[in-house]
Amino acid sequence: MGSSSKVVRPEEVLDSLKNDGTVDALRKKIIAQLKANEDMKKNTMMMVEQSKVLKTPGAEKKTKRELFDALRQELETPVLEKASKAVWELILDNAGLGKEINETVEKVYCRLSGIDSMPxxxxxxxxxxxxxxxxxxxxxxxxxxxxxxEPSSSSRKRSFTGAMQNGGAIYQHEEHEDGN
Structure with missing residues (x-):
């Protein structure tokens, strides 16, 4: 362990990750994995094929732009909800990208606090x-x-909060019920 260590705030770790390009690199990896996700592609294609917009009489007379705008209005929220869920799965995966994120955050924390390494x-x-x-x-x-x-369906929103505790980065994943 290093001879001196200082208290490092989570914001300092995040700022360091932003400034050295790590956040952008991780964002690119997440996007690449989402693009490669065949289940997401199939699900989105199925949603488009079953779209009310495309099945509406007169849809064939609309311009591509009108169809695109109408499809986006109809499907944007459900597609983004599925993408969000897939991103959380990537981030929280202890074997893949999530492990890489945790290790990277821990290394930056150790560097900033003066700790050699944290087993x-x-x-x-x-x-x-x-x-x-x-x-x-x-x-x-x-x-x-x-x-x-409650017979009506409710959507789940996920939040990801970081907490620095006992000199190490500990992340908590919480799910909240939303009345929508």
Missing amino acids: PPASTSSARQEKRTNMAIEEGEESKEMDAS
Whole structure:
């Protein structure tokens, strides 16, 4: 461990990642993986094929621009919701891009704080897996309760909040019910 360490705020880590081009590089990797996602492509194609806009009488008489605008208005939100979910899956993946993001943030944090390296706690992976399992069970129970008490469908919004705790970067993924 380094001889001196300083307290580093999450904003400092983020600023460093932005300034050295890391955020842009990660954004490009995420976009490349989304573009390569065959399920996303198939799902989007299916949504377009089943579009009300294209099935509306007189659609064949509209200009390409009018059709495009109408399709965007109809499909933009559901397509972006699916893309958002896919991005979160990439970010939270402990084996792929998510692991790379965590390691990169940790390296920058260590560099800024003067710490040589931070070995992960021995129980980290099993504790994370147990926490995820418990969250999944709780979400399933909450979902059942919501289904029973509220017949209308509700959308889930995800937020990703970073917290610096015990000298290391710990990320929490939260799901919130939205009444829309």
